[in-house]
Amino acid sequence: xxxxxxxxxxxxxxxxxxxxxxxxxxxxxxxxxxxxxxxxxxxxxxxxxxxxxxxxxxxxxxxxxxxxxxxxxxxxxxxxxxxxxxxxxxxxxxxxxxxxxxxxxxxxxxxxxxxxxxxxxxxxxxxxxxxxxxxxxxxxxxxxxxxxxxxxxxxxxxxxxxxxxxxxxxxxxxxxxxxxxxxxxxxxxxxxxxxxxxxxxxxxxxxxxxxxxxxxxxxxxxxxxxxxxxxxxxxxxxxxxxxxxxxxxxxxxxxxxxxxxxxxxxxxxxxxxxxxxxxxxxxxxxxxxxxxxxxxxxxxxxxxxxxxxxxxxxxxxxxxxxxxxxxxxxxxxxxxxxxxxxxxxxxxxxxxxxxxxx
Amino acid sequence: xxxxxxxxxxxxxxxxxxxxxxxxxxxxxxxxxxxxxxxxxxxxxxxxxxxxxxxxxxxxxxxxxxxxxxxxxxxxxxxxxxxxxxxxxxxxxxxxxxxxxxxxxxxxxxxxxxxxxxxxxxxxxxxxxxxxxxxxxxxxxxxxxxxxxxxxxxxxxxxxxxxxxxxxxxxxxxxxxxxxxxxxxxxxxxxxxxxxxxxxxxxxxxxxxxxxxxxxxxxxxxxxxxxxxxxxxxxxxxxxxxxxxxxxxxxxxxxxxxxxxxxxxxxxxxxxxxxxxxxxxxxxxxxxxxxxxxxxxxxxxxxxxxxxxxxxxxxxxxxxxxxxxxxxxxxxxxxxxxxxxxxxxxxxxxxxxxxxxx
DNA sequence: GGCGCTTTCCAAAACGTTTTGGAAGACAAT
DNA sequence: ATTGTCTTCCAAAACGTTTTGGAAAGCGCC
Numbered sequence: 001x002x003x004x005x006x007x008x009x010x011x012x013x014x015x016x017x018x019x020x021x022x023x024x025x026x027x028x029x030x031x032x033x034x035x036x037x038x039x040x041x042x043x044x045x046x047x048x049x050x051x052x053x054x055x056x057x058x059x060x061x062x063x064x065x066x067x068x069x070x071x072x073x074x075x076x077x078x079x080x081x082x083x084x085x086x087x088x089x090x091x092x093x094x095x096x097x098x099x100x101x102x103x104x105x106x107x108x109x110x111x112x113x114x115x116x117x118x119x120x121x122x123x124x125x126x127x128x129x130x131x132x133x134x135x136x137x138x139x140x141x142x143x144x145x146x147x148x149x150x151x152x153x154x155x156x157x158x159x160x161x162x163x164x165x166x167x168x169x170x171x172x173x174x175x176x177x178x179x180x181x182x183x184x185x186x187x188x189x190x191x192x193x194x195x196x197x198x199x200x201x202x203x204x205x206x207x208x209x210x211x212x213x214x215x216x217x218x219x220x221x222x223x224x225x226x227x228x229x230x231x232x233x234x235x236x237x238x239x240x241x242x243x244x245x246x247x248x249x250x251x252x253x254x255x256x257x258x259x260x261x262x263x264x265x266x267x268x269x270x271x272x273x274x275x276x277x278x279x280x281x282x283x284x285x286x287x288x289x290x291x292x293x294x295x296x297x298x299x300x301x302x303x304x305x306x307x308x309x310x311x312x313x314x315x316x317x318x319x320x321x322x323x324x325x326x327x328x329x330x331x332x333x334x335x336x337x338x339x340x341x342x343x344x345x346x347x348x349x350x351x352x353x354x355x356x357x358x
Numbered sequence: 359x360x361x362x363x364x365x366x367x368x369x370x371x372x373x374x375x376x377x378x379x380x381x382x383x384x385x386x387x388x389x390x391x392x393x394x395x396x397x398x399x400x401x402x403x404x405x406x407x408x409x410x411x412x413x414x415x416x417x418x419x420x421x422x423x424x425x426x427x428x429x430x431x432x433x434x435x436x437x438x439x440x441x442x443x444x445x446x447x448x449x450x451x452x453x454x455x456x457x458x459x460x461x462x463x464x465x466x467x468x469x470x471x472x473x474x475x476x477x478x479x480x481x482x483x484x485x486x487x488x489x490x491x492x493x494x495x496x497x498x499x500x501x502x503x504x505x506x507x508x509x510x511x512x513x514x515x516x517x518x519x520x521x522x523x524x525x526x527x528x529x530x531x532x533x534x535x536x537x538x539x540x541x542x543x544x545x546x547x548x549x550x551x552x553x554x555x556x557x558x559x560x561x562x563x564x565x566x567x568x569x570x571x572x573x574x575x576x577x578x579x580x581x582x583x584x585x586x587x588x589x590x591x592x593x594x595x596x597x598x599x600x601x602x603x604x605x606x607x608x609x610x611x612x613x614x615x616x617x618x619x620x621x622x623x624x625x626x627x628x629x630x631x632x633x634x635x636x637x638x639x640x641x642x643x644x645x646x647x648x649x650x651x652x653x654x655x656x657x658x659x660x661x662x663x664x665x666x667x668x669x670x671x672x673x674x675x676x677x678x679x680x681x682x683x684x685x686x687x688x689x690x691x692x693x694x695x696x697x698x699x700x701x702x703x704x705x706x707x708x709x710x711x712x713x714x715x716x
Numbered sequence: 717g718g719c720g721c722t723t724t725c726c727a728a729a730a731c732g733t734t735t736t737g738g739a740a741g742a743c744a745a746t
Numbered sequence: 747a748t749t750g751t752c753t754t755c756c757a758a759a760a761c762g763t764t765t766t767g768g769a770a771a772g773c774g775c776c
Contacts, residue, residue, distance in 0.1 A: 001474070003732055014756045019734065029754060046475040050417060051732035053408035054761050064456075066441060073441040074636050076432050082440075083424060083431040083458035090457055090468070095477065098422075098456040099448055100441035110448070116359070117404040119453065223640045249636075256640045278432050278607075279637045282581045282614045361762055372726045377764065387724060409762035412731050 002045045011039055022047075060094040062305055063120035065110055065134075067127050068100045074222075074249075076277040077294060078126060081148065084298025085124060092306055108133060115141055122305050124148065128159070128193045144308035146301055146317065150193050158304055158317035162292035164194050164274070167323035168201030168244065171272060171290065175242050175331065176209045180270065184215035184240035186229045186250055195221075198246050198274065215240050219250070226250030230257035230271075241269060242331070248273035248280045248289055255283055255330065270331040274323075285329025292323055360403045369397055380405075418452040420663055421478035423468055423492075425485050426458045432580075432607075434635040435652060436484060439506065442656025443482060450664055466491060473499055480663050482506065486517070486551045502666035504659055504675065508551050516662055516675035520650035522552055522632070525681035526559030526602065529630060529648065533600050533689065534567045538628065542573035542598040544587045544608055553579075556604050556632065573598055577608070584608030588615035588629075599627060600689070606631035606638045606647055613641055613688065628689040632681075643687025650681055 008015040013036070021028045021036035028036075039045075053059035064082060066073060086096040097120055101107040111134060114120040121144070125134055128149035138145045139155060147159035175183055185202045188195035199216065206213035217233055219225030226245050230253065233240060243258075245251035251273030255265050263269050266285045273280060276291035304317050327333035366373040371394070379386045379394035380403075386394075397403075411417035422440060424431060444454040455478055459465040469492060472478040479502070483492055486507035496503045497513060505517035533541055543560045546553035557574065564571035575591055577583030584603055588611065591598060601616075603609035609631030613623050621627050624643045631638060634649035662675050685691035 001476075004734095005732075015733085016735085016756050016758095017754085020755090023734085027754065032754080044474065046471075048412070048732050049475060049477055050408050050411035051761090052734080054406070054412050054731090054763085055733045055735085057761075059408060066444075068441055073437045074434050075437070079431045079433070079437050082456060083426055086424075086456050086458050096456050098440060098444050098454050100444050113448075116402065117407060118359075119407055223636055227640070252637065252640050256642060259642050278581055279610065282585070282610050284614060284617050284642060362764095363762075373763085374726050374728095374765085375724085378725090381764085385724065390724080406762050409731090410764080412733085412761090413763045413765085415731075 002043045003048070004045075007036075007039060007043060007045055010043070011036060058121050058309075059118075060092075061097055061120050062089055062094055062122045062124060062302075063097045063099060063114050064124045064126075065107065065114075066098070066100040067103045067107060069102050073100065076248075076279075077275050080294040081126065081298045081301065084295050085302045088299045088302030089306070092302075094306065103129075108137065111137055115143055122146075122309050124301060124305055129191050130193055130196065131191070144305065146304045146308060148297070148301060150197075152193075156314045156318070158308055158314055160297060160300055160304065160319045160321070161194075162297075162323050163320050164197040164323070165201040165204075167274070167290050167325070168198040169205045170201075171325065172202045172205035172244065173209075174325075174327070174333070175244070175270060175272075176205065176211065178270075178331075178333070180242040181211060182215065182238060182240040183211070183242040183244060184217070184233045185213070186226055186233070186243055186245040186254060187216055187218045188221035188225075188246040188250070189218055192221075195246050202244055221247040221250055223249050223253035223256075226253030227257045228253070230254035231261075234258065234261055234263075243269065243271045245271065245273045248275040248277045248287060251287055251289070251330070252279060252283055255287070259284075266329045266332045272331050276324075276326060280328075283330065288326065288328045288331035288333060290323040290325045292321055297321070360401045361406070362403075365394075365397060365401060365403055368401070369394060416479050416667075417476075418450075419455055419478050420447055420452055420480045420482060420660075421455045421457060421472050422482045422484075423465065423472075424456070424458040425461045425465060427460050431458065434606075434637075435633050438652040439484065439656045439659065442653050443660045446657045446660030447664070450660075452664065461487075466495065469495055473501055480504075480667050482659060482663055487549050488551055488554065489549070502663065504662045504666060506655070506659060508555075510551075514672045514676070516666055516672055518655060518659055518662065518677045518679070519552075520655075520681050521678050522555040522681070523559040523562075525632070525648050525683070526556045527563045528559075529683065530560045530563035530602065531567075532683075532685070532691070533602070533628060533630075534563065534569065536628075536689075536691070538600040539569055540573065540596060540598040541569070541600040541602060542575070542591045543571070544584055544591070544601055544603040544612060545574055545576045546579035546583075546604040546608070547576055550579075553604055560602055579605040579608055581607050581611035581614070584611030585615045586611070588612035589619075592616065592619060592621075601627065601629045603629065603631045606633040606635045606645060609645055609647070609688070610637060610641060613645070624687045624690045630689050634684060638686075641688065646684065646686045646689035646691060648681040648683045650679055655679070 004015050004018055008018045017028055018036050021033045022040060066078060089096050099110055101110040123138060123145040125145055126148040128147050128151045130152045132151045135151050135153060135157060150159055150161050172183060185199055187199050190196045190199060203213045215233060217229040219229045230243060243254050245254055251271050254271050258265050258269050265271055273287050273289040276289045280287035280289050307317060362373050362376055366376045375386055376394050379391045380398060424436060447454050457468055459468040481496060481503040483503055484506040486505050486509045488510045490509045493509050507519050508517055543557055545557050548554045561571045573591060575587040577587050588601060601612050603612055609629050612629050616623050616627050623629055630646040632648050634647045638645035638647050665675060
């Protein structure tokens with residue numbers, strides 16, 4: 001197509017000058033620059049990304065590897081994150097590469113291929129784990145990355161996260177205030193950082209209220225997982241009056257389990273989640289939940305990864321955001337009829353709770 | 359890192375020979391090839407993709423542009439498609455590039471940037487429309503693509519689709535057989551091809567049964583859309599006894615609307631969807647739906663796009679697959695207690711109904 | 717010993733960009 | 747006139763691969 005060479009010969013300039021004119025170097029005359037820019041636009045010139053990557057040694061490509069089981073990927077949170085990250089990256093002329101790999105051997109093989117094959121320049125890591133092989137590897141290789149969620153490591157690293165500990169603490173307090181005494185926690189696998197934090201928030205609130213934090217079960221953060229755990233917990237001799245679920249998907253499973261036993265969710269039993277996925281507004285009753293405004297987070301994640309690529313200081317890239325609580329019918333906290341949606345929460349409170357320096 | 363040059367000098371061979379040895383040309387001695395392969399593995403050689411792309415003129419990159427509204431992307435179907443397509447492409451050393459753009463100006467700008475900037479070699483197009491600008495553009499440019507869904511065009515094009523017309527026809531027949539007479543259709547916008555087909559299937563069955571196909575409403579294929587339409591339709595003087603929704607998300611909204619009016623879904627009113635998203639199993643009652651096994655479709659889509667890149671004949675790349683019906687509680691067709699899941703349907707009937715030659 | 721045929725290898729060009737290390741010219745100061 | 751300083755431009759190398767068009771060596775055959 002239109003190469004730098006064509007452009008140059010058409011203008012009667014050297015290819016060097018054209019290149020530098022377009023890149024805004026000071027060493028080309030103003031008149032020349034304008035002439036070049038005009039011609040470039042007229043001829044529809046677009047630099048060849050392959051050539052640029054080859055010469056520069058880096059391509060503007062960010063990889064997003066979904067830690068997903070073979071064919072299952074139904075995480076509304078990640079979906080939304082994906083598109084917002086993609087939009088933001090595209091705005092800065094960067095490409096988003098999407099891959100999927102189940103945690104474990106396959107997953108690391110993907111990272112190796114991408115890093116060693118120079119296919120990606122930076123990574124976005126989601127669903128972080130306490131001990132996270134991915135993070136250790138990228139750190140060792142010196143490849144920039146940003147995490148959605150935290151991990152256990154001595155070195156500083158860039159991340160953005162919701163304050164799950166605080167969010168679940170305050171939720172639990174609310175339930176306690178409403179008279180609940182036996183509150184169960186349906187957890188996601190605690191090797192996932194977010195699960196441990198949410199669990200800790202619940203536990204802290206329970207202990208502060210002198211209540212036994214003894215009903216904890218753990219399963220995959222899916223409808224199926226929540227469904228199974230709820231059944232198990234509701235079987236116990238001293239049935240809890242509230243089920244705090246680590247995620248909305250689990251809560252939706254739990255609601256179904258409770259209903260199958262003839263319990264009226266919202267009055268007989270309170271059930272809550274986290275994420276505010278669209279389905280949460282359409283359960284019966286609507287699901288009490290909390291959220292980290294995904295769109296803003298996605299854009300921020302993209303900006304952070306771009307900052308990392310630009311060599312920004314790591315310590316400016318750690319953010320913990322407050323969660324927006326959305327009490328709804330499933331915890332009996334609202335008497336509203338019909339569907340309770342909170343699209344406006346997207347625009348709601350969104351501030352950095354803590355700029356942590358690790 | 360390890361370049362071809364390093365490898366060559368280390369082996370005492372020319373860079374040409376090393377390249378050809380690794381590419382399996384006949385003109386290198388067996389002994390040499392083995393020596394080269396061994397050294398390549400030992401030194402961890404990986405061809406630099408940028409260099410390769412530059413020289414070859416094509417990069418192994420497939421773009422997937424999600425036609426999504428600003429920050430909203432909650433289509434479980436696309437999510438699942440994404441990961442399976444990604445996996446399959448990765449298996450063949452291809453990259454999947456993800457972008458998002460709302461239909462209209464922005465969307466076409468993305469296509470222009472990708473095509474003219476040589477950032478993508480092929481496209482996967484989803485949520486096809488009757489008149490589809492994307493398809494017209496790619497055809498004009500001669501860029502390979504594969505559609506998930508059909509479009510109206512004289513020229514042949516590669517696509518894979520579920521037989522929505524037949525699926526909704528047979529669903530409607532089933533409902534009629536169960537005694538329903540006033541059956542409403544809650545449609546997605548009919549400029550989307552799939553919506554028109556599903557609508558047509560319902561209409562054909564209604565007419566064949568001498569029933570009035572007069573309750574049709576149209577909205578976005580979201581929970582919110584289904585919710586609004588259901589309310590509107592249930593308001594009418596002669597309330598329907600069944601609501602056939604174009605998608606599961608709409609059906610979930612409709613279920614909520616019916617429940618809000620005190621109707622018992624499954625007995626007072628039947629509600630059905632399409633897609634078999636995970637939430638469909640956890641509604642109350644479980645949602646009657648049908649599905650196109652997404653994993654298989656995703657892999658097939660990837661294979662087709664690879665075939666297109668390999669120059670395969672278009673006419674071998676048109677497939678319409680039969681849908682798997684899953685009757686569940688929301689249409690009163692099953693008396694099963696509890697959650698009805700059909701994960702096994704993934705492995706179920708899956709055959710090409712018709713290999714169409716356009 | 718000249719010719720042709722195989723087999724095995726390689727030098728060099730090319731892809732389109734960025735960047736290095738000047739060169740040429742204008743102008744001012746000496 | 748020489749020297750120095752700016753400003754503006756450019757030739758050429760480099761990034762790492764693939765591919766073209768041979769070359770060299772070995773062998774058989776007349």
